[in-house]
Every structure is written in structure tokens, then in C-alpha cells.
Amino acid sequence: NAGVTQTPKFQVLKTGQSMTLQCAQDMNHEYMSWYRQDPGMGLRLIHYSVGAGITDQGEVPNGYNVSRSTTEDFPLRLLSAAPSQTSVYFCASTGGSTGELFFGEGSRLTVL
């Protein structure tokens, strides 16, 4: 099992550009989510999904879109990048009765 795989690991964008952060899991987990991590702010929930075709907003959803067409994949789209979106992004999944979140390795995004 690869677990939760995120790509890319590093990305630099210019203001106004768009991009997609990819997230895939091979554990057949129902639940997937995206967090951003900023210094002193902890892990803030952007969007989450409780199954294919179902998504919902978290604490800081503005500027981000998600979709869940399959159980395995949960991409995060930045439609028009802003410097405030400079952060480290983590994808996570869970599906067992334990509730443990399994995180990807993270994607460091810099918006100039």
C-alpha cells in the first residue's frame, strides 16, 4: 500500500495562475480531506468528502474547489492563485472504525 499520495511536492505559481493539487489513496477510505498548514495557525480544514460524489466545505474553503468522482482521488483546485494561498497543503483520508487520519507527505505551494 502506498497510503495517501500527493503531487506535486513543491510548486511555485504567479498570482492569478490556476493549478490542481492531486491526492490519491489506495486504502479504500470513504473520507478524504484537504488541510492547509500555516505557521501558528495549525491545520485548517479546506474541504472534505465523505464519499464519491459528496463534498462539503471546511473552515477555509474560499478560493478552492474540489470534486470526488472516484473513491481513490480527491483533487484540490486553485482557480486564481493569491499570495495568501502560500502554504503547505496536506491531504488526508480515513475509513476505518478507528477514525485515524492518514496524511500525505504534503505539498508546499508558493504564490508570488
Place this chain on the structure above:
Amino acid sequence: GENVEQHPSTLSVQEGDSAVIKCTYSDSASNYFPWYKQELGKRPQLIIDIRSNVGEKKDQRIAVTLNKTAKHFSLHITETQPEDSAVYFCAASRSGTYKYIFGTGTRLKVLA
């Protein structure tokens, strides 16, 4: 909305001493409280969790306590070692919702 406050933001202890990190949650319906450890440059990983039907849980040098009335829960690390140095996050959620709200993190430094 839901909120989790975590204190302190930084904590320095001498090797062998104990460390205590405290969290307070706002959603009285929360019933699952995990703790994650994040080493520098790594992904967060679950170290211990507790559910609302239990007041205390222990795993070797790590213990978590929960006070539902006060909506407080705490992480206790005894006999700290240099490898305990990391950032620790508490979180709260309602079982089955899979919506986890994290605290802002505590940077623990264990001084040799």
C-alpha cells in the same frame, strides 16, 4: 462555528521531565479527540486518541485525559526524550462526521 484552542504554543522541558499540553473544544457534540505528532518536515501522525465514553487513556509514556463537563482534554508525556521534540496537534470531531477541527499546535522541545 467549531473551535479548538490549544496551549501552550511552545513548551521547553528538560529530558526526563513531564510535558502537558491542553486543549479546549467548543462543540459539545464532539466525542472523538485524537492527538497527532508532526516531526520537522514530516506529515502528522496519530499518537493517541480518546473517545467521550472514557476519561483517561494511556499508552506507555503518553496519556490523554478528557473532562467532558469542562470540554477540556490534555496530553501528558512522561520521562520525555529528545525524540519527543516535535509539534503536537489536538483535534476534535463527532464520530461518523469525519470533520476534524485541529488546534493550532504546540512545539515541544526536549532539552538534553
